[in-house]
Amino acid sequence: MELGAAFSPAGRLGWVPFPPGLGVRTRVGRIRTRLSVGTNSPSILIVEDDESIATMYRLQLELEGYAVRVASSVSAAQASIMATGVDLLLLDVGLPGADGFELLIWMAHNGHDFPVLLLSNYSSPDLVERARKLGVVDYRIKSHTTPVDLAQIVATILARSG
Amino acid sequence: MIQVEGIVADLTAAALLALGLDALLAWRRERGRPRGYLALALLLLALVAVLGRLKVVLALPGITAVSAVAFLGSGYGIFLFRHALSPVARRWRVLAFALPTVLVAAVLVEAVVSPTRPLTSTASWILVLTWGLLVGEPVVHFWLESSSRPRVQRSRMRFLSLGLGGLAMVLLAAVLGGSALRNPRVAIGIQVVVLLLVPLIWAGLRPPSWLRRIWRSPEEVQLRLAVRELLLFAPNRRVLAERALNWATRLVGADAGLVAEEGAEVLAATGLEEAEISSLLEDPAGASGAATAYVRFPLGDSSGILLVRAGPFTPVFGSDELGWLEAYSGSVGAGLERVGVTERLARLERSKTQFLNLASHELRGPLAVIRGYLSMFLDGRLGEDDARRALRVMSVKADDMNALVEQMLEAARLEDGRIELHPSLVDLRSVISSAAESLRPVIDEAHPVVLALPDEPVLAEIDVERIETVLRNLIDNAVKYSPRGGSVTCRLDIESGDERATIRVRDHGIGIGQAEQQVLFTKFGRVNSTLTSGIPGTGLGLYLARELVGLHGGEIGVESELGVGSTFSVVLPLTLAEAPPEMGVTDIPTVSA
Numbered sequence: 001m002e003l004g005a006a007f008s009p010a011g012r013l014g015w016v017p018f019p020p021g022l023g024v025r026t027r028v029g030r031i032r033t034r035l036s037v038g039t040n041s042p043s044i045l046i047v048e049d050d051e052s053i054a055t056m057y058r059l060q061l062e063l064e065g066y067a068v069r070v071a072s073s074v075s076a077a078q079a080s081i082m083a084t085g086v087d088l089l090l091l092d093v094g095l096p097g098a099d100g101f102e103l104l105i106w107m108a109h110n111g112h113d114f115p116v117l118l119l120s121n122y123s124s125p126d127l128v129e130r131a132r133k134l135g136v137v138d139y140r141i142k143s144h145t146t147p148v149d150l151a152q153i154v155a156t157i158l159a160r161s162g
Numbered sequence: 163m164i165q166v167e168g169i170v171a172d173l174t175a176a177a178l179l180a181l182g183l184d185a186l187l188a189w190r191r192e193r194g195r196p197r198g199y200l201a202l203a204l205l206l207l208a209l210v211a212v213l214g215r216l217k218v219v220l221a222l223p224g225i226t227a228v229s230a231v232a233f234l235g236s237g238y239g240i241f242l243f244r245h246a247l248s249p250v251a252r253r254w255r256v257l258a259f260a261l262p263t264v265l266v267a268a269v270l271v272e273a274v275v276s277p278t279r280p281l282t283s284t285a286s287w288i289l290v291l292t293w294g295l296l297v298g299e300p301v302v303h304f305w306l307e308s309s310s311r312p313r314v315q316r317s318r319m320r321f322l323s324l325g326l327g328g329l330a331m332v333l334l335a336a337v338l339g340g341s342a343l344r345n346p347r348v349a350i351g352i353q354v355v356v357l358l359l360v361p362l363i364w365a366g367l368r369p370p371s372w373l374r375r376i377w378r379s380p381e382e383v384q385l386r387l388a389v390r391e392l393l394l395f396a397p398n399r400r401v402l403a404e405r406a407l408n409w410a411t412r413l414v415g416a417d418a419g420l421v422a423e424e425g426a427e428v429l430a431a432t433g434l435e436e437a438e439i440s441s442l443l444e445d446p447a448g449a450s451g452a453a454t455a456y457v458r459f460p461l462g463d464s465s466g467i468l469l470v471r472a473g474p475f476t477p478v479f480g481s482d483e484l485g486w487l488e489a490y491s492g493s494v495g496a497g498l499e500r501v502g503v504t505e506r507l508a509r510l511e512r513s514k515t516q517f518l519n520l521a522s523h524e525l526r527g528p529l530a531v532i533r534g535y536l537s538m539f540l541d542g543r544l545g546e547d548d549a550r551r552a553l554r555v556m557s558v559k560a561d562d563m564n565a566l567v568e569q570m571l572e573a574a575r576l577e578d579g580r581i582e583l584h585p586s587l588v589d590l591r592s593v594i595s596s597a598a599e600s601l602r603p604v605i606d607e608a609h610p611v612v613l614a615l616p617d618e619p620v621l622a623e624i625d626v627e628r629i630e631t632v633l634r635n636l637i638d639n640a641v642k643y644s645p646r647g648g649s650v651t652c653r654l655d656i657e658s659g660d661e662r663a664t665i666r667v668r669d670h671g672i673g674i675g676q677a678e679q680q681v682l683f684t685k686f687g688r689v690n691s692t693l694t695s696g697i698p699g700t701g702l703g704l705y706l707a708r709e710l711v712g713l714h715g716g717e718i719g720v721e722s723e724l725g726v727g728s729t730f731s732v733v734l735p736l737t738l739a740e741a742p743p744e745m746g747v748t749d750i751p752t753v754s755a
Contacts, residue, residue, distance in 0.1 A: 050527060052555050056534045063543050096645050121526035124519070143526035146537030 042087040042158050043067045047077040047103065048119070049095050053142060057090065060147030061154065074098040078106060086114050088158060090150075091136075093120040093127065104134040115161050117153065119145065167346050170353040175211035177360040182208035185367060192453065196246040196474050200367070203239025206232045207329075227273030230289055234262040237296035240326060244300030247474045248307065261292050294330045301327040308475075314415030315475040317377040322366030328359040371482040378413055378486075385409050389490075393497035402501050403429030406494040410470055413490075414455070414483045417473025421494065424458070424465050429498070433471070442469060455479035459491035462502065466495050520701060524566055528559035558603065569702050576709050583625040583713055585738050590620040590663055594652050597633035601641075608647030611637060615654050620663050623738040628710045632718075635703040636667040636730050643728070644671030657733075662716075665732045673724040682720060683708040707732075714738060 044066045048054040054070045061068045069084075071077035073095055080086075089107075093100040100118065107113070115137040120127065123141050131139050137157055145153070182205035189197040209232045217225050241258045244250065250258070265288065272285075301323045308319035332355050365373055388409060396402035403421040407430040411419045418433030422443055431439055446456045446469055456469035468491040472479060535552040538544050544552060575581045598611045605611060633652070640650040648670030655664045674682060683704050704718075711718045715735045722728035 052531050052559065053527075053534070056531055056538070056552075056555075059544075059548060060534075060538060121523045121530065122519075141526065142530035143533060145530075147534045148537045148541050 041065055041067045043069070043085065044088045044090060044154065045077065045080055045086045046070045046090045047072075047074070047095065047100065048090070048092045049073065050092070053092075057147055057150060060151055064151045064155070066154070072096075074100070074103045074106075077103055081107070081112055086112075087161075088114060088154060089116040090154075091116055091118050093118060093122055101130060101134065104131075104136065108134065115157050117157060119150075167350050167353065170350050170357065171211075172215055174353050174357045174360075175208070175215050177357055178204070178208040178211045181360055181364055181367075182206075184364065188368060194474075196243050199239050199243040199246055203236045203243060204363075206236035206239060210236065224273050227269050230269045231266050233289060233293060234266055234296075237293035238262050240300055241296045244303060248303065258296060262296065265289060265292055290333050290336075294334055297326055297330045301330065311475065312412040312415050313381050314374060314377045314413065315473070318366055318369055318415065319475050320366075321362055321369070325359050325363030325366055328362065329356065332356055332359070374482060377415075381413060385413060389493055389497075393493060393500065396497060396501055398505055399429055399498055399501050402497050403494070404432075406430070406490075406497065407432060407468070410468060410487065410490060410494075413486065414470055414479065415473075415476045416470035416479075417476060419468070419470040422467050422469075423461055423498075424467055426464065429466075433473075442471075443467070453479075455484055455487060457484065457487045457491045459488075459495035461495045461498055466491070466498065468494060517701065521566070521570065525563060528562040528566075531559045532556050532563075569706060572706055573702050576706070581710075581713065583628065583738070585623045585625050587621055587623050588626050590622050590624075590654055590665070590734075591615040593624070593626055593630050594633060594654060594665060597630045598637055598652060600630075600634060601637055604638075605641055609641045609644060610649045611641075612649050612651045614651060616656070620654060620656060620736075622663055622734055622736045624714055624734060625710075629714070629732075629734070632707040632710050632732065633665065633667070635707055636732070639703065640667050640669035640671065640728070640730075644669045646671075648727070661736060663734050663736060665734070666729055667731075668727065668729040670727040673726050674720065674722040674728055675724055679720055679722060683718065 044061055046054050046057055046061075046068060048057070048070065049072045051072070054072070058068045058070055069080055071080050074097065077089075077091075081089075091100045091103060100120070104116065107116075113135075116135070118131050118136045118139045119142050120139070121142050128139050138153065140150075140153070182201065185197070185201035185204045189201040210229050213225055213229045213232070216222070217229075238258065241250075245255065269285075269289075304319045305323040305327075308316040308323070311319065332352055336352055369377070388405070392402055392405050396405065407419050407421045410421075411417070411432060418431075420428055420431040420434060420439060420442065422428040422431075422439075424443075428439055428443070434442070442454070446454075446467060453472045454469065456467055458465045458467050460466075468487060470479070470483075470487070535544075535556050538552065539549065572581070594613060594615060598613060601611070637650060637652065644650070651666070651668045653666045653668070655666070656662070657664050708718050711732055711734065715738065716733050718730065718732050720728055720730050
């Protein structure tokens with residue numbers, strides 16, 4: 001994925017996925033999580049320490065019919081993932097204590113392979129590259145991604161992985 | 163011919179005596195064991211030559227024995243000179259002592275038995291061979307050792323080696339020559355060679371300035387090229403100082419030296435212990451002399467010092483070396499200033515980039531919320547309650563953005579010196595209460611703000627808006643950096659005979675390390691660590707706080723312990739001074755945890 005495509009106004013409207021390794025892994029994760037949730041509405045976990053942003057995204061995604069949970073730290077997210085499955089993770093990078101990347105590493109070690117969409121207001125190419133290597137599906141700048149945009153992106157990711 | 167031989171022999175004896183006395187004077191002036199041994203050796207050698215001449219005139223009993231003992235003594239002296247400079251293994255030392263001692267004993271016994279008989283040719287052989295061994299080893303050692311030395315030291319060691327080695331060869335040739343020596347032409351030839359060797363040894367001992375210049379000159383061409391490289395391309399002050407010092411010691415043949423900024427840091431040092439460095443810097447004049455030379459050079463607002471210390475093979479530090487060092491240090495100073503400016507600019511550039519990243523990130527936070535809710539409004543799906551809540555949040559976020567922009571503008575005004583205070587006489591208690599109150603909407607229950615204020619009003623002449631901004635910033639920080647919760651206490655006290663008020667903001671948060679405390683109040687000096695990674699901030703707040711409090715004639719400080727908490731204190735004079743103090747606007751943080 002080109003950095004410019006992800007961060008330009010055109011890029012934020014259309015979803016440009018990271019190319020490799022999405023389909024099979026996420027499909028397995030999805031089946032497992034679907035079974036564990038036992039409902040048809042996909043389950044989304046938002047890991048975000050800024051309450052106002054988390055609330056806003058949650059509001060929009062609930063309007064779209066998703067089951068949304070919010071965790072404000074990596075440890076809370078880990079507890080939430082282990083307690084009930086997740087179909088999609090919306091992850092912030094800068095979190096108090098451990099950061100978003102540490103959660104990604106933890107997920108890789110523990111076999112959690114549902115798709116992850118990284119949301120951050122940091123936009124350095126290093127972060128994007130690191131995220132790509134850790135198997136993140138997409139990387140979005142929060143201030144460029146309105147909840148309405150986000151709902152579209154989420155729908156596309158879930159459609160692809162489903 | 164015999165008369166000529168006598169004159170040449172007298173001249174040789176006189177030259178050796180002069181050399182010995184000069185070495186003695188040098189030892190008296192500069193001390194040190196190596197110089198002492200060398201002076202002793204040369205004096206004994208001179209004694210042998212003088213006794214040789216006396217023998218022709220006076221037939222004193224035992225004169226041969228005294229000559230032989232002095233001769234062996236001179237050889238042993240040169241061996242000790244070598245040992246003092248570069249220690250010899252114990253077994254060789256024992257041998258070097260035992261051999262001449264046995265010979266001296268034999269000579270003395272012989273002298274007692276027959277005081278007037280000259281030495282047999284076998285005895286002369288043994289004596290000269292022993293002397294040759296005692297002197298030959300140091301000569302070869304110095305020659306080999308010299309190749310790894312700077313050119314000036316190398317030349318000096320080789321002169322000394324050549325001189326002493328030449329003497330040994332001449333003496334061996336004289337003994338080996340046997341009957342040929344009776345030929346006066348050969349005898350004169352030998353004396354002339356010895357006479358010519360004396361200035362060689364003397365140049366090795368105390369090279370004159372013109373000779374030192376000649377020794378140095380081939381390296382000066384290299385130096386000019388190296389200095390050009392150094393001044394234009396050295397990446398930082400330390401590298402420049404280290405290379406500059408390397409050239410300085412090399413060109414004057416010193417063994418140790420340092421480059422330092424006076425009253426500040428040692429930029430480079432070589433061959434010196436920590437303790438020596440501090441004592442040299444404390445009193446360079448006290449240490450200076452033949453063994454240490456130093457020059458001061460202008461370096462920014464203060465001055466730098468370039469100091470070199472002699473080693474055993476360093477030629478003299480004369481006016482020639484001092485003149486050279488002075489000219490050289492001027493270039494070094496200019497280079498250090500150039501590198502300093504480059505480093506400062508690079509640091510500033512990095513800080514500004516870092517700040518722009520931080521600031522854009524900080525602005526994107528509230529912007530994301532405002533844009534987000536606006537898109538939801540436009541989408542038309544927000545319920546009435548949600549819409550009302552969204553408007554409130556948007557309003558708070560707009561205020562956040564406004565505060566951030568104000569902070570940046572205030573920092574820019576400070577840089578330009580455009581800040582004007584609008585002082586008024588107010589009760590500090592109300593300023594503190596107002597600052598705490600304004601933060602109430604954003605402070606959660608886990609961080610109760612406790613105000614400890616005196617019962618009586620505390621009137622102070624301050625710019626209310628700016629001091630309130632400072633306090634709001636401190637309280638906000640106290641809350642932000644206490645992720646586990648805990649109370650935040652704001653305490654107001656009157657100190658220094660009712661002239662100053664101290665406001666302390668105390669938290670039970672993550673605390674700040676010692677190194678980070680140094681940069682905390684500098685521009686963009688935000689502490690970056692895993693503990694603070696999720697906490698928003700531009701690194702401007704405390705910088706502004708320090709500058710604004712400074713404008714009031716007050717000061718701001720911090721006491722903190724990692725994991726325990728921090729206490730920020732703002733000391734404000736109750737009456738504003740007429741002219742606020744000058745502001746420092748060029749400080750740049752250098753520590754990032």
